Amino acid sequence: ANTDPVLDCPEQLHYVRERAKEGSGVHVYPIAAVSVGLRGEEPTDAEALKKAGAVALSDDGCNVDNANLMRDAMIRAKRQELPVLCHCEDTSMVEGRAVNEGSVSRQLWLEGRPAIAEELEVMRAAMLAEETGARVHICHISTAKAVDIVRRMKEHGVPVTCETCPQYFTLTEDEILTQGSLARINPPLRTQQDVKGIIAGLRDGTIDAIATDHAPHSAEEKARPLTRAPSGMVGLETSLAVTLTALYHTGKMELTEIVRRMTVNPASILGLSKGRLALGNDADIVIFDPNEEWTVDPEQFASKGRNTPFAGWKVKGRVKYTIVGGTVIYEAP
Secondary structure, three states, X not given: OOOOOOOOOHHHHHHHHHHHOOOOOOOOOOOEOOEHHHOOOOEOOHHXXXXXXXXXXXXXXXXXXXXHHHHHHHHHHHHXXXXXXXXXXXXXXXXXXXXXXXXXXXXXXXXXXXXXXXXXXXXXXXXXXXXXXXOEEEOOOOOHHHHHHHHHHHHOOOOEEEEEOHHHHOOOOOHHHHHHHHHOOOOOOOOHHHHXXXXXXXXXXXXXXXXXXXXXXXXXXXXOOOOOOXXXXXXXXXXXXXXXXXXXXXXXXXXXXXXXXXXXXXXXXXXXXXXXXOOOOOOOEEEEEEEEEEEOOHHHOOOOOOOOOOOOOEEEEEEEEEEEOOEEEEEOO
């Protein structure tokens, strides 16, 4: 929903859905805002947004700091059977801060984004899910303690799910020292202990999905000093290969489980009849060679975005074909 303009009314959802039909080649399922303008002051009309095609509500990119508004939004979402996707970082603890609070922030003499800022909001979101019965999904979880919170809440039957991204189980805050703004993302890259916690959460099923948090920026934007560059990295073209390299080829996860976290589970979280090969389903298929080696070269990306901290990585696992609705929309050269 954190687009310009914000997807906070039916008209904007209609616009996105119509534009998506104009040769995008893929299915686009818009997620509408929790609050008007992402300002956290007034809830959106969940019923109208669902009728307009929203599959979930989220102020992703912005934490909903007002607990009463978030509770109200969850009650409304529950009535419409819409999941609420949460970006979990207390704004007062992270605003204007570029990197994780820790050894790197101290080396650079910068105020950091503390892990507790994420963990407090993950706990709040899960407690509100328990109280309202709404389905809550934690976006881009990045700390070991946040994973522990979700694990405990799931054990108590709370309707909470979560996702992580390849960067959170492969990279640490140390990347900031060598890659600068290319490694600036929200939430930030954390510690090696957090990487271990994320992998543990993937292996035991606490973390339901592997997403990309795809956030392209221009080279000019990312060339700004670390404290003034925008946060985010492109992830679509490296997500499968980095995940296979880090988890499958190291023996940490079975291939079937990785595929499940990138297909069936995300579709299920959003209530979509997608991600499965079955008679009568849409022929949306990715064919890949899990063993093919290649080197990440941003200049070869199909995306306009080139901002990736994985440039130069040697990875194993390459997409050969992407098929949408039975039509081949990508074929590897």
